[in-house]
Amino acid sequence: MRASVEHGLGLIQLDRPKALNALTPAMVTDLTQVLTRWADDTSVHTVVVRSTSARAFCAGGDICLVREEVRANRLDAAMAFFAAEYALNAQIASYPKPYVALLDGVAMGGGLGLSVHGSHRVVTQHSVLAMPETAIGFFPDVGASHFLPRLSPGWGRYLGLTGARVEAAGALRSGLATHHVPRESLDDLIPLLARDGVAALDAAHSPPRAPSPAETVAENALLQVFRTAPLADLATGLAALPEAGAALQALHAACPASLVVTDELLRLGAGDHLKGCLDRELATAATVIRSHDFDEGVRCALVDRGTLPQWTDGDVLQAAASRSLS
Numbered sequence: 001m002r003a004s005v006e007h008g009l010g011l012i013q014l015d016r017p018k019a020l021n022a023l024t025p026a027m028v029t030d031l032t033q034v035l036t037r038w039a040d041d042t043s044v045h046t047v048v049v050r051s052t053s054a055r056a057f058c059a060g061g062d063i064c065l066v067r068e069e070v071r072a073n074r075l076d077a078a079m080a081f082f083a084a085e086y087a088l089n090a091q092i093a094s095y096p097k098p099y100v101a102l103l104d105g106v107a108m109g110g111g112l113g114l115s116v117h118g119s120h121r122v123v124t125q126h127s128v129l130a131m132p133e134t135a136i137g138f139f140p141d142v143g144a145s146h147f148l149p150r151l152s153p154g155w156g157r158y159l160g161l162t163g164a165r166v167e168a169a170g171a172l173r174s175g176l177a178t179h180h181v182p183r184e185s186l187d188d189l190i191p192l193l194a195r196d197g198v199a200a201l202d203a204a205h206s207p208p209r210a211p212s213p214a215e216t217v218a219e220n221a222l223l224q225v226f227r228t229a230p231l232a233d234l235a236t237g238l239a240a241l242p243e244a245g246a247a248l249q250a251l252h253a254a255c256p257a258s259l260v261v262t263d264e265l266l267r268l269g270a271g272d273h274l275k276g277c278l279d280r281e282l283a284t285a286a287t288v289i290r291s292h293d294f295d296e297g298v299r300c301a302l303v304d305r306g307t308l309p310q311w312t313d314g315d316v317l318q319a320a321a322s323r324s325l326s
Contacts, residue, residue: 001013001014001015001016001027001030001031001034002015002052003030003034005038005041005043005044006194007191007194007195008043008044008045008046008194009044009045009046009047009048009190009193009194010034010038010041010044010046010047010048011047011048011050011190012031012034012047012048012049012050013050013051013052014027014049014050014051014052014057014058015051015052015053017051017052017053017055017056019059019062020053020055020056020058020059020106021051021053021056021057021058021059021111022058022059022060022061022062022063022110023058023060023061023062023085023110023114024062024065025065025080025081025084028081028084028085028088029084031088031114032084032087032088032091035047035088035091035092035095036091038097039095039096039097044097045097045098045197046097046098046100046193046194046197046198047095047097047098047099047100048100048101048102048190048193049099049100049101049102049114049115049118050101050102050104050186051102051104051105053105054104054105054126054183055105055106056105056106056107056111057101057102057103057104057105057106057107057111057114057115057127058106058107058108058110058111058114058115059106059107059108059109059111060108060109060110060111061081061085061109061110061142063109063136063138063298063302064298064302064303065081066078066081066082066289066298067289067294067295067298067299067303069081070289070290070294070295071295075286075289075290078289079282079285079286079289082141082282082285083282085110085113085142086141086142086143086278086281086282088113088114089113089114089117089142089143089274089278090117090143090274090275090278092113092114092117092118093117093118093143093274095118095119098119098120098197098198099118099119099120100118100119100120100121100122100193100198100201101114101115101118101120101121101122102122102124102181102186102189103115103121103122103123103124103127103129103171103177104123104124104126104127104183104186105126105127105128106128107127107128107129107130108128108129108130108131108132109130109131109132109133109140109141109142110142112129112131112142112144112147112176113141113142113143113144116143116147116176117143117147117274119198120178120179120198120201121171121176121177121178121179122177122178122179122180122181122186122189122201123167123168123171123172123177123179123180123181124168124180124181124182124183124186125167125168125180125182125183125208126183127167127168127171127177128165128166128167129165129166129167129170129171129176129177130159130163130164130165130166131144131148131159131160131163132163132165133163133258133262134160134161134162134163134254134255134258134259134262135163135250135253135254135255135297135301136255136294136297136298136300136301136302137255137257137258137288137291137292137293137294137295137296137297137298137309137311138255138258138285138288138289138294138297138298139258139261139262139265139281139284139288140159140160140262140265141281141284141285142281143274143277143278143281144160144281145265145266145268145269145272145277145280145281146269146272146273146274146277146278148160148266148269149266149269149270150175150270151174151175151176152173152174152175152223153223153227154222154223154224154225154226154227155173155174155175155223155226156174156266157226157227157263157266158222158223158226158247159174160262160266161226161231161234161251161254161259161262161263162247162250162251162254163250163254164246164247164250167208168180168208169208169209169210169211172207172208178201179201179202179204179205180205180206180207180208181201181204181205181206182206185204189201189204192204218241218243221241221243221244222238222241222243222244222247225237225238225241225244231259231260231263234251235248235251235252238251255293255297255309255311256311256312256313257291257293257311257312257313258288258293258297261284261288265277265280265281265284268280291312292312293309293311293312296309296310296311297309297311
């Protein structure tokens with residue numbers, strides 16, 4: 001990670017490109033320390049976070065590292081990482097200065113924790129945003145149980161349960177992003193932010209292509225299912241929509257236990273403050289990372305790539321029942 005201040009702009013650049021800027025404990029510590037220092041620095045009026053790589057803003061936390069810690073029976077180390085990351089998410093959410101994330105390339109999981117809690121989120125034509133944790137036996141964390149329910153109706157549950165990837169236009173419609181700036185304009189945007197602050201974002205904003213009427217109808221029908229159907233009825237509701245094949249496939253491929261946990265976290269988070277959501281996520285993580293499904297999901301997705309996970313409960317979609325996490 002690189003951090004510098006020039007003309008009132010505090011610039012953080014994530015520079016772990018081979019790992020798509022996956023967050024490590026050291027990166028979380030460095031980010032926390034820099035943001036803490038700049039919060040009281042009167043020479044800094046705006047903070048910008050971006051990547052040095054065009055491939056990814058941040059692909060998430062280093063979940064393989066967490067799995068290794070658990071397998072080595074170092075649960076305290078794994079939980080310390082989550083606690084520090086969640087504290088960073090809370091720090092960003094309450095940051096006293098404009099916090100601008102330039103979400104060029106892939107931004108997933110912990111990458112959204114570094115951005116969505118901030119005041120301004122800028123996407124480009126190359127942005128891909130997602131919370132894909134149900135596919136690896138985990139759940140959308142980093143405060144997702146707070147920010148997903150507060151997206152436009154239906155979006156949070158859709159993104160949280162299926163791990164669907166959204167590009168710039170969808171990120172803006174859902175509320176994940178606040179502005180769109182073409183990739184080729186990002187370098188020019190930095191000095192404008194230093195000179196004009198976040199007012200430069202409105203001037204640089206260029207709306208991406210709007211969906212066609214047919215696309216809008218299909219999207220609204222999909223979101224209506226996620227807005228209203230109980231978890232056990234989601235598959236049936238989606239099967240009735242010709243355009244919902246990808247969502248249905250993702251739902252069936254996801255870890256069933258993760259779907260139940262995620263749905264309950266989103267339900268509880270809709271009526272809670274961020275601290276309550278983060279505390280609940282931390283307690284949930286302590287249980288989930290010790291499960292067979294987490295070990296199996298991370299192994300198949302990131303270690304032995306291409307293998308299909310064998311989840312512990314394949315019938316949970318048909319027999320899903322409310323399970324309190326409060």
